[in-house]
Amino acid sequence: MNQQIAFLGLGVMGGSMAANLARSGYSVKAWNRTPNRPGIEIAASAGATVVPSIREAVTSADVVFSCVGDVPDVEEVILGSGGVAESARPGTLVIDTSTIGPDAARKMGTELKKRNLHFLDAPISGGDIGAKKGTLTIMVGGEPADFEESKPLLEVLGKTIRLCGSVGSGQGVKLCNQVLCAIHMVALCEAMQLARQQGIDPNLVVEVCSTGAAGSWALSNLGSKIAESDFQPGFMIKHMLKDLRLVQETVQSSGEQLSGVELADGLFKIVQKLDDGTGGEQGTQAMIRAFRE
Numbered sequence: 468m469n470q471q472i473a474f475l476g477l478g479v480m481g482g483s484m485a486a487n488l489a490r491s492g493y494s495v496k497a498w499n500r501t502p503n504r505p506g507i508e509i510a511a512s513a514g515a516t517v518v519p520s521i522r523e524a525v526t527s528a529d530v531v532f533s534c535v536g537d538v539p540d541v542e543e544v545i546l547g548s549g550g551v552a553e554s555a556r557p558g559t560l561v562i563d564t565s566t567i568g569p570d571a572a573r574k575m576g577t578e579l580k581k582r583n584l585h586f587l588d589a590p591i592s593g594g595d596i597g598a599k600k601g602t603l604t605i606m607v608g609g610e611p612a613d614f615e616e617s618k619p620l621l622e623v624l625g626k627t628i629r630l631c632g633s634v635g636s637g638q639g640v641k642l643c644n645q646v647l648c649a650i651h652m653v654a655l656c657e658a659m660q661l662a663r664q665q666g667i668d669p670n671l672v673v674e675v676c677s678t679g680a681a682g683s684w685a686l687s688n689l690g691s692k693i694a695e696s697d698f699q700p701g702f703m704i705k706h707m708l709k710d711l712r713l714v715q716e717t718v719q720s721s722g723e724q725l726s727g728v729e730l731a732d733g734l735f736k737i738v739q740k741l742d743d744g745t746g747g748e749q750g751t752q753a754m755i756r757a758f759r760e
Contacts (some may be wrong), residue, residue: 472496472620473528474510475521475544475551476565479700480591481534482506483598484564484624486513488532491623498524500535522554530620531555534564534591537709538571546578557583560613562620564605566590566706568642568713569635572608576634585613588634590641591625592648594701596688602626606644608637642717645710648751649731651685656734656755659693669694689752698753704735705747711735 470493474485477499486509489495495515499507511517518524521544525531531551533544541563545551551561561584563575572588579586587609597603603625607614614630621628631640658676662669673690676682692698711732718725737757739747746753 470494470529470620471527473498473524473531474515474534475524475532476500476534477504477506477510477517478534478536479506479595479702480564480598481532482509483595484532484534484603485510485515487598487601487623488620489514493620493623496524496528521550525551525555525559528555528559530560530562530617532562532564532620536565536706538567541565541567541571541575545575552579552582552584555582555584558585560585560587560616562587562589562617564589564591566641566645566710566713567638568717569608569638570717572638573635576609585610586634587613587617588637589617589621590637592641592644593625594688596701597625604644605629606631606637606640608632608634608639610634639717642710642714645707646714646725646728648685649707649711649735650727651683652689652751652754653727653731653734655683655685655690655693655752656758659690659755660758689750692750692752693755698749698756700748700750702751703747704739704749704751704753707751708732708735708739708747 472488472493472495474495474497477497485495485497490513497510497515497517498521507517535541535544576586587607589605589607591603591605593603604627605621605625607630631637659669662672677687711728714728734754734757738753
């Protein structure tokens with residue numbers, strides 16, 4: 468475990484991921500754009516060294532992880548002034564766990580290759596629960612040799628780790644994953660509403676239906692939160708809306724229409740507008756508010 472790790476982005480997911488790497492014995496230098504966030508303390512308390520700049524984090528790193536928001540955020544952190552491309556040593560492996568879509572990932576890979584840097588797109592699924600427990604699903608795109616180098620690290624972070632193809636392929640599978648997550652949430656919210664209308668305890672629906680053909684991660688992990696009106700984010704609505712935007716951008720060129728995606732997108736946007744426009748900060752289970760408010 469002599470590898471030096473840089474971890475950029477200590478949000479809801481990244482803080483716990485950096486912490487897991489540090490607890491596993493890796494030397495981790497971590498950085499976050501915004502100070503005083505909970506993820507910073509989570510990483511630091513596990514043994515990661517939090518530094519004030521990307522340059523300081525990555526200069527001596529063998530592997531650089533990034534876990535930030537949208538495409539512009541990833542481009543700024545990796546390709547921007549003072550970013551990874553300028554500061555990392557030749558031969559460094561860069562692993563981006565953000566969801567940015569296949570086109571942006573391929574662009575990232577091409578630009579980094581020009582700098583003699585290796586790149587894997589490795590978007591993640593499993594929410595804050597998976598990040599904390601180290602049970603994430605990690606969908607990887609890139610060269611097989613880079614994937615093999617990354618596996619000991621990824622195995623600290625996740626339970627299901629799959630090389631999906633060349634750079635951009637991990638993003639492609641992640642977008643399929645987000646379609647499933649978004650539309651599952653529509654079904655879950657409608658089931659909770661139906662239970663409520665019949666005077667049935669929603670927790671009973673979770674308990675019983677989780678064991679049958681209707682069982683899903685969303686039902687088991689988020690059903691009880693909906694029943695208790697617990698909308699604390701494991702994965703924020705604003706991030707899901709970004710992912711659904713990427714899905715829609717990806718299919719536009721083919722002329723296809725994904726009706727389920729459009730339905731879920733519309734429901735999430737209703738909630739995003741609530742609370743003076745801050746509803747998007749809540750977890751995706753807050754979609755239920757589109758049915759009730």
